[in-house]
Amino acid sequence: MDGTSQAIVRGGSVRRETSRPLCAITGLGKSYDGQLAIVDISFDVQPGEILGVIGPNGAGKTTLLETLAGLIAGDAGEVRWRGHPIPVSPVSFRRGSIFYVPDGIRPYQDQYVAQVLSFFAGVYRKSTSSVTKAIASVGLEPVLDRRVCTLSKGYSRRLLLALGLLSPHELVLMDEPFDGLDLRQTREIADVLREQTRKCRSLLLAIHQLSDAERVCDRFILLSSGRIRGCGTLGDLRARTNLPGASLEEVFLALT
């Protein structure tokens, strides 16, 4: 027994459910000046799955991701990595295991796109072919010789996604990965992300567009006012709400 209990094939991706999750979060909490941002958040991330954190603006999605990435100090809770509690210096530990692609940032504005990609490829010792593949997968070829400050919102998003693809981490957190992309681009990027899970990488995506989330995620965490209102596959959530055949949107409205 290698710990793998079953394999689920969905939309071309393979998710392995193991007895030991890649990352287990228990009782995570964070408040700002006494105002609760996330409360008692507990869930697991399995190897090779796409887990969607779904919720409206202000639900606590970004706080959850940044706390997990170690960019915000959590007030309470425990994070276990492959069953082991994360050690005292969580930032350095997470630096090697978790990569977070934030939303709404425009870094390295004075640099050319090719320079930024080259820098990250150098940091993570990625080969030129890996970089070329990442560029092609997110469609960055037309803007390689442009400065980051001149990029449109969509291309800025693609650049950040490319950086996420270049990172070697087992778990990648992405905040609103489809923000700024049109329908066709969203479908393309969804395929790219699904391709990542075939390499047994896990993705935790914070998404507020429920249709996008339904298209790409294997499981969902429904977040509202900083609390988890539901967690599981769409089938699990339908069963819980007694809404067979309901869309994610209908399930979300029923649970929140």
Place this chain on the structure above:
Amino acid sequence: MVLLVCPLTGYGFFQAVSLYGEASIAGQQSPALASSLSPFDGVIVPTFGSLYVAVTLLFPFVAIRVLSHEKETGGLRLLLQLPYNSSRLIAAKAAAVFFALLFVSIPAASAIAVWRLLGGHVFPPEILNLVFGHLLYGALVGAVALFAASISESAATAAIITLAFTIGSWVLDFTVAGRPGLLDWVARLSLTQTLRVFEQGLLSIGVILGMLITASCFAALSGVWLNPGVRTRSKLARSVACVLATAITLGIASQLRLSMDVTEDQRNSFPLADSRLLATLAAPLAITVHLAPEDPRYADLQRNVLAKLERAMPNVTIRVAGGRRESSQAGDERYGEVEYTYSGRSDISRSTSHREILPLLYVLANVQSPAPIQGGDFPGYPLIADEYAALPWFFGVLPLLTILAWWWSRRPPNINFAHEGGSS
């Protein structure tokens, strides 16, 4: 910033060369005056004064941008996830700041070459020491700026904090320096004071270590406060530990009195024969000064005798027993006396000149006054140069070169992923 520093330095150099030329004209009538003309004091130090102004007022913005820009654009959140710890990130940022400082120093450094081309005399050790001092001062300002950027959410706030340090030091320097008691101690905290030592032509190990330790402390504090994922309580605890460690090492460094007089005219030292003889007097010399520290006579004594003795003799202890000037003058007849004790014998003098003190010490040590060593006198370097000849360089060529360098640095990179191969 280099574009601003070019005319600033050019104007400073122009003025200095002009004034030095006028002094040299006067020196043609008076050989004594001519022999005291030092290009280091007359031209080089005033020209580097423009670098001091630039580093104090403008350089903080450059240093702050290195970190604040990353914060404001969100790049810091990516940067912190790279496989480098905070110390390495801050070290890389500090290296970038120092590299920028070297660029900012180019106009002042080029002034030395221009002075040489105009026929001026240079004495490399004293100039290198001055450049070193300015680089240390710039590194210190850069470290303060990095720290300010690490604790501030915006560049504007970081600028206010840094300028409070630099301009505050400047203000301290000319408002409370020389005042008695606590104000004098406060004035010693001025960053500007550290440059004075280098401008006087002294290479002081204690000052160098002090500046390096302080800059390292601010850099370390930047690393502590850089990461937003650490609790404030933890950051405060680490900061206190860092400041305590700095205070202890600064205390140790301040005890180091090793310094070298790197000036060509050896203005900070006794005549060579005296220095050599004093170095052989190994017994402890105890000096008790009955003067208030704010008394001008104490400043004279310190500059002309005490500081030189500390460098020349291996074992000197100075105790200031002056107290407050007014009360001492009223009630203490010993006020103004300086007592020298060597090998169980002591003598008292009120002089602040080494010409009277050194013979007194030789008597106490029971040694003969040394014969002067001939040939070591400073000849003086008067020069009437055409200061206008330097203007095209500072107001034309150097700014143009700066613009060309900027334009060159902005060119698109020669990276073509599409045509390169490699294995994954």
